[in-house]
Amino acid sequence: MIAYLSNLATQVAIFGILAATLNFILGYAGIFSIAHAVFFGLGAYAGAQIALLLVPDVVLACIVAAAIAGGLSLCLALPALRVRGEYFVAASLGLQMVAVTLFSELKPLTGGIGGLVGIPLPTLFGVPVGVLPVALAALALILLATALLARGSFGRTLTAIRDAESAAEALGKNVAAAKTLAVGFACAGAGVAGALYALHTSFVNVESFTMDYSVLMMAMVIIGGTGTLWGPLIGTVLLLSLPAALAFLPFLPATEVGAVQQIIIGLAMTLLMIFRPAGLVGDLSRGQTTA
């Protein structure tokens, strides 16, 4: 039971980071990415390789993962600067699909379909540590950072760009730089979550970085409430307890739990958008921006 709870808590912390960072670009900058799992994956592979080849130091793994995911986020940022929302969603959809192919094919880096196995237990400066405290600390840090950035001038800049990009530009704001930074920050955060995930499960493969996971992250943000601090975290807890709740349904075969879960998520997303677009938390004005 303790092990179960500790595992759940670690998952919540890791996906909390993912939801919080996705919320940052989605809720404040109005950049809709369905490729967040790609950067989660990049971080996971990077962290795993660091642990396998060098040392399983959790901080080092996180830093390298953040650097790689943040750096490669330019793949996402570049189209975001060129086109408006609709087309950006398409580009991120394409990126997500191609990334899954890449993850399955680049065997030397990712281990292919089989993934990377036998990732050693994490240490911190040579001392063995559990992932849970580190993940909780990382979550706290990232929540703090997103809250500070969102409330400060950077958050104002992003919201201004979301509401009226041309006006923001006419006031001297370098829109391209702001968007690139926001995407870089969010993707670096996803990378950290990936490294923690790799060290937590000691095994990673492409299954965890598919579009289903991008959808899951998006659902966490949307169901919780975009553009709020705590909404994504609440969404994370809700959606991560969903499989456990479904397991209590006796008539449901274990193999179909995943599909049923996806159906519930999809239904929740659609119904929320029709009846309560702001999500569970959050004032109704948000999410209704005409971009």
Added chain:
Amino acid sequence: MLFLQLLINGLQTGAIYALTAAGFALIFGATRIFHFAHGTAFTLAGYAFLFAWRADWPGWAGVLVAVAAATLFGMAMERFVYRPIQRHEGSFFTVFVAAFGVGIVVQNLIGLLAGRGLATVDTSLSFGTEVLPEIFVAPILWIAIGTAAVLFAALTVFLTRSHAGVALRALAQNPDLIRTYGLSANGLSVLAFAIGSALAAPAAIITAMTSGLNEAIGHQVMLISIAATIVGGIGSLRGAALAGLMLGVAESLALQFVDTQWAEAVSFLVLFAFILFRPSGIFGVAAAR
């Protein structure tokens, strides 16, 4: 010879892409709704055909069921999802998430009902005969190209000659004008969804008989449709259809150099290149910003 064979395959894929992309472009052009569940209409049509075939229904009944499934789905989306959202000033984001959610529900329902993974309809139509040394052509190729040609001709006549078709094209420019002419913008919007979604049905049927379906194929269809719409130039139906054809050929020809799993990567790279270097598309004039 491989080149010629791939070109022929590409034309077949291209015809499918052109039909799907034109449906998407028609809906987007007339209603300005970014119909992110267009791939779902495709999926539903394909599986409706598959179920009819498995139940040993005659071919024409299968086609009818498929077209009905896609059309009804499109109309239902307009009526029950997009219209309520637009009533409360729905942003692109709201529309997208709602449509995406529907897509996920359908994808997983189909996974539950029809099983996950590849599903094909095997008929004699998809068996190739050697027309030239090492060149195989199946009757389905002619069906694909013929269907696409006939449907595009019909669509052109409809959009330029008929009252409703002209109104449909005008809808994008000025919804108020439509109202003063005594036409209902809501009715036209439903019509756009019905026709646009119906166009996905033949494409889905041909796909089911050739490369096969899977429950997640909607995402790929969406990617192609959007890519074709961007490459062809936003707002240009003909551009979208042509770009769809080109993407199909490009994907197929690329197989000369890469393995099949990279085919969709080709479309993505084309899309990416266009977004970066020519966001207004080949035929478009308006910037995509």
Added chain:
Amino acid sequence: MSAARGNNEAPLRCEGLARSFGGLQAVAGVSLALPAGQVTALVGPNGAGKTTLFNLITGNLRADAGTAWVRGQPITGLKPWQVARLGVARSFQDLRLFTHMTVRDNVLAATERSAWFWQPGGAAGRKRRQAAAEAALEATGLASLADARAIDLAYAERKFLSLARILAAEAEIWLLDEPASGLDLASRMRFADLLRSATRRGVAICLIEHNLDVVAELSDRIAFLDQGRVIAEGDPQSILRDPALAAIYFGDRHEPASAAAETEA
């Protein structure tokens, strides 16, 4: 016609700016100088190219030909945000407020130019920006609405918010696209006061305005635009009394022969 060079050069001037869309020559070689401390009104019939001219100056559109200078520095080819940082502020006909932000945040955002995670200048800089924002709110009469969201404002208040952003940006050149349209008399008086106190500080203002009464009341000079070119320039009285210009303005046009003359750049 063209600006005097040297020490008293106009803060903003342009020469030969041109831009066509397809076959339509929207702006056909406009030369204009905005002197410091004066209000220049751009007047002309619909489609004369007034807003296009603004877009060419601010870099929202690329010019086919011609150059613009801010204090002698060429700005052609710069991006809109770079032009803005040289001290050119503009308003939009459709305002483009940051709708879901508070009034105060709208104005604060105008003072924060850095797109980096934080603004330069530390605590002192923040204090200065806040003071500038509060002053702009005070001057536009929006101080009591500072915590309301932009989307909830009334029409005139929105117009003043768009002006408050420009005030707070502390620019020396203002390009205002129909800032006074639809304002009632009291609001117009307040608006006139705002412009006057700005010109006293040496701000060069260019405004597009359709209401000729407002033009007569506010402007020091008029540039009359028709079919993409400046066909007359001078003090308000002489321009507004010119019957030929009035005929063009009110659509009673005797088709001038020059329409198709300049299609090439």
